[in-house]
Amino acid sequence: MHFNTGYRADAELLARRVGEIFTGYDAVVMPSGSCAAMVREWYPTLGVEPPSGVYELSEFLVDVLGVVDVGAYFPHTVTYHPTCHSLRSLRVGTRPEKLLSAVRGLKLLPLGGADECCGFGGTFSVKNPAVSAAMCTDKVRNVLDTGAEVLCAADNSCLMHIGGTMRRQRAGVRTMHLAQILASTEEEPA
Amino acid sequence: MTGARARGAGATGVSGTFVGMPAFPIASAKAVGDSQLRHNLHKATHTIRGKRAAVVGEQPDWTELRAAGAAIKNRVLRHLDVYLEQLEAAVVKAGGHVHWAADAAEANRIVTALVKATGETEVVKVKSMATQEIELNEALADAGITAYETDLAELIVQLGDDRPSHILVPAIHRNRAEIREIFQRSMSEWGRPAPADLADDPPALAEAARLHLRERFLAAKVGISGANFAVAETGTLVVLESEGNGRMCLTLPETLISVVGIEKLVPTWQDLEVFMQTLPRSSTGERMNPYTSMWTGAAEGQEFHLVLLDNGRTDVLADQVGRQALRCIRCSACLNVCPVYERAGGHAYGSVYPGPIGAILTPQLRGMSSELDESLPYASTLCGACYDVCPVEINIPEVLLDLRAKVAAAGGKGHRVERLAMAGARRVLESPGLLKAGQRAAGRFRRLTPRRLPGPLAGWTDTRDIPAPPPQSFREWWERNR
Numbered sequence: 001m002h003f004n005t006g007y008r009a010d011a012e013l014l015a016r017r018v019g020e021i022f023t024g025y026d027a028v029v030m031p032s033g034s035c036a037a038m039v040r041e042w043y044p045t046l047g048v049e050p051p052s053g054v055y056e057l058s059e060f061l062v063d064v065l066g067v068v069d070v071g072a073y074f075p076h077t078v079t080y081h082p083t084c085h086s087l088r089s090l091r092v093g094t095r096p097e098k099l100l101s102a103v104r105g106l107k108l109l110p111l112g113g114a115d116e117c118c119g120f121g122g123t124f125s126v127k128n129p130a131v132s133a134a135m136c137t138d139k140v141r142n143v144l145d146t147g148a149e150v151l152c153a154a155d156n157s158c159l160m161h162i163g164g165t166m167r168r169q170r171a172g173v174r175t176m177h178l179a180q181i182l183a184s185t186e187e188e189p190a
Numbered sequence: 191m192t193g194a195r196a197r198g199a200g201a202t203g204v205s206g207t208f209v210g211m212p213a214f215p216i217a218s219a220k221a222v223g224d225s226q227l228r229h230n231l232h233k234a235t236h237t238i239r240g241k242r243a244a245v246v247g248e249q250p251d252w253t254e255l256r257a258a259g260a261a262i263k264n265r266v267l268r269h270l271d272v273y274l275e276q277l278e279a280a281v282v283k284a285g286g287h288v289h290w291a292a293d294a295a296e297a298n299r300i301v302t303a304l305v306k307a308t309g310e311t312e313v314v315k316v317k318s319m320a321t322q323e324i325e326l327n328e329a330l331a332d333a334g335i336t337a338y339e340t341d342l343a344e345l346i347v348q349l350g351d352d353r354p355s356h357i358l359v360p361a362i363h364r365n366r367a368e369i370r371e372i373f374q375r376s377m378s379e380w381g382r383p384a385p386a387d388l389a390d391d392p393p394a395l396a397e398a399a400r401l402h403l404r405e406r407f408l409a410a411k412v413g414i415s416g417a418n419f420a421v422a423e424t425g426t427l428v429v430l431e432s433e434g435n436g437r438m439c440l441t442l443p444e445t446l447i448s449v450v451g452i453e454k455l456v457p458t459w460q461d462l463e464v465f466m467q468t469l470p471r472s473s474t475g476e477r478m479n480p481y482t483s484m485w486t487g488a489a490e491g492q493e494f495h496l497v498l499l500d501n502g503r504t505d506v507l508a509d510q511v512g513r514q515a516l517r518c519i520r521c522s523a524c525l526n527v528c529p530v531y532e533r534a535g536g537h538a539y540g541s542v543y544p545g546p547i548g549a550i551l552t553p554q555l556r557g558m559s560s561e562l563d564e565s566l567p568y569a570s571t572l573c574g575a576c577y578d579v580c581p582v583e584i585n586i587p588e589v590l591l592d593l594r595a596k597v598a599a600a601g602g603k604g605h606r607v608e609r610l611a612m613a614g615a616r617r618v619l620e621s622p623g624l625l626k627a628g629q630r631a632a633g634r635f636r637r638l639t640p641r642r643l644p645g646p647l648a649g650w651t652d653t654r655d656i657p658a659p660p661p662q663s664f665r666e667w668w669e670r671n672r
């Protein structure tokens with residue numbers, strides 16, 4: 001947030017702190033594409049060495065652990081929004097969809113205009129609220145067109161934005177993080 | 191003609207076209223509410239986007255071509271002085287005249303004097319961004335010279351007393367019914383009127399424009415153009431276009447004046463070959479554009495002047511991060527793919543350079559001299575779609591972020607409060623104790639989550655609910671379940 005809004009000195013202090021906390025681990029798993037992109041892509045521009053072994057959740061599961069089927073159970077229709085930074089900075093590709101497709105009971109429905117930004121953009125959403133809302137309306141229209149019960153993404157900020165809009169519109173579609181669905185089981189359904 | 195001339199000048203006054211434009215959030219909010227505009231833009235951008243994706247997708251060495259384009263332009267920028275002098279020498283040797291313009295005012299003075307020296311009061315123009323940038327038409331109008339735009343879309347903009355809203359398709363914000371209306375209302379003021387029974391299908395509109403323009407081409411003694419490229423080794427200028435109107439303006443008049451930004455250079459013909467592949471695919475989504483005109487110095491019986499324009503470019507060159515914007519070949523792929531441009535339209539950017547490239551180029555060229563310029567680096571979600579398609583690998587998000595840091599550091603309007611808020615948020619995020627306490631409080635009092643936020647945050651709750659914090663934070667869950 002600080003970095004993306006232009007406050008580099010604050011961002012650098014936070015980056016150093018994150019560096020201190022997360023150094024020395026084999027893997028640092030980030031359940032957010034934009035956080036992982038910030039650390040991997042932009043920390044160096046702040047003069048901060050990123051901690052090694054930073055992975056976005058789906059990268060960690062598929063590439064490091066080598067699992068696609070995590071044994072989850074989620075008997076619902078789901079559509080997936082591949083957030084911008086996962087898609088274009090981290091290039092996670094179809095890893096999240098592969099994970100979802102392996103969930104028992106889950107039916108994955110394709111999202112139209114999936115690669116288009118939802119309009120959140122951090123402080124963009126408050127600095128340019130009209131354009132942000134217009135973008136989100138189009139995203140929500142695409143979500144509703146799928147007929148899915150659940151919209152899934154791997155970034156809570158985008159989910160907060162799209163989810164907040166859908167709740168305001170009484171759209172009746174639940175937003176869930178990828179981790180929530182992958183953690184759902186028959187015994188402990190999400 | 192006098193009527194048209196006066197109207198053209200009065201509507202936009204010299205260098206005043208974009209002065210006093212509201213900042214991006216305000217101008218774009220207005221555009222967002224215009225349903226016809228939204229529809230026109232959605233349709234047009236998605237059509238070009240699809241065409242581009244198809245022809246780029248079939249090019250097996252696209253990644254290499256992109257990298258080569260970026261490398262060639264970087265070489266040009268590194269040795270700009272050398273290549274510019276090489277170009278000048280080659281143009282002079284081929285019988286042309288070369289003029290150097292430090293800024294818009296100087297360029298306008300040079301061109302106006304050149305036209306006046308011919309004794310003519312009318313010129314025909316090839317579509318050109320550089321002359322839009324310096325507002326040449328308005329300067330000429332003030333000197334009693336009428337400039338006729340001959341590109342179809344520019345013609346629509348000129349006849350509609352409008353401003354361009356796209357680099358390649360300046361009238362992208364208009365649909366064909368609106369264009370028909372503009373032709374019927376205004377063509378007669380500028381020359382041959384539109385037929386009374388003009389239909390609004392594209393062939394009929396194009397035919398009306400063709401007839402209207404033809405008498406211009408045949409009468410014109412002076413042509414004015416820009417250039418897509420200038421090849422330093424031979425002094426050759428290159429214009430790519432779709433309609434052939436540009437070629438008429440380049441070949442028929444006795445005097446040709448070309449205004450070219452100093453970054454348009456490529457060293458050699460071999461370098462040009464790369465862009466001949468990437469530009470048409472990126473801009474119109476064609477493998478090759480219909481008309482490519484190349485000329486070296488003065489043709490027989492023709493006088494040729496090249497005006498090399500700086501107008502802030504050397505300032506941009508001095509900026510280590512921002513200078514990559516000078517690689518731009520004005521293909522407009524970044525506009526067509528930009529979700530913000532698609533909703534805000536081109537006018538909201540307050541410059542002849544709209545969309546992502548405008549958001550990084552305009553503030554740099556103008557030196558962030560207004561609230562509008564300072565708002566442009568924030569006119570993006572940083573989604574990265576522009577960087578993905580750019581045929582010269584301009585990392586637009588990187589430049590946007592760099593410009594944001596400059597705006598925040600300057601501490602202009604609104605940024606002082608924001609600075610305090612950011613520092614406060616940083617302190618909470620830095621301290622595990624504070625963060626934990628905050629999360630716990632939010633969880634306990636989740637029923638009190640407000641429906642409306644105050645002050646600058648009200649923009650959020652106007653259209654979205656705030657998510658209620660979870661009853662238990664991940665931190666708490668982890669402490670219990672690890």
Ligand code: SF4
Pocket residue numbers: 472517518519520521522523524525547576579580581582583584
């Ligand atoms: S920035 Fe890149 S994509 Fe945008 S107009 Fe320039 S060359 Fe084309």
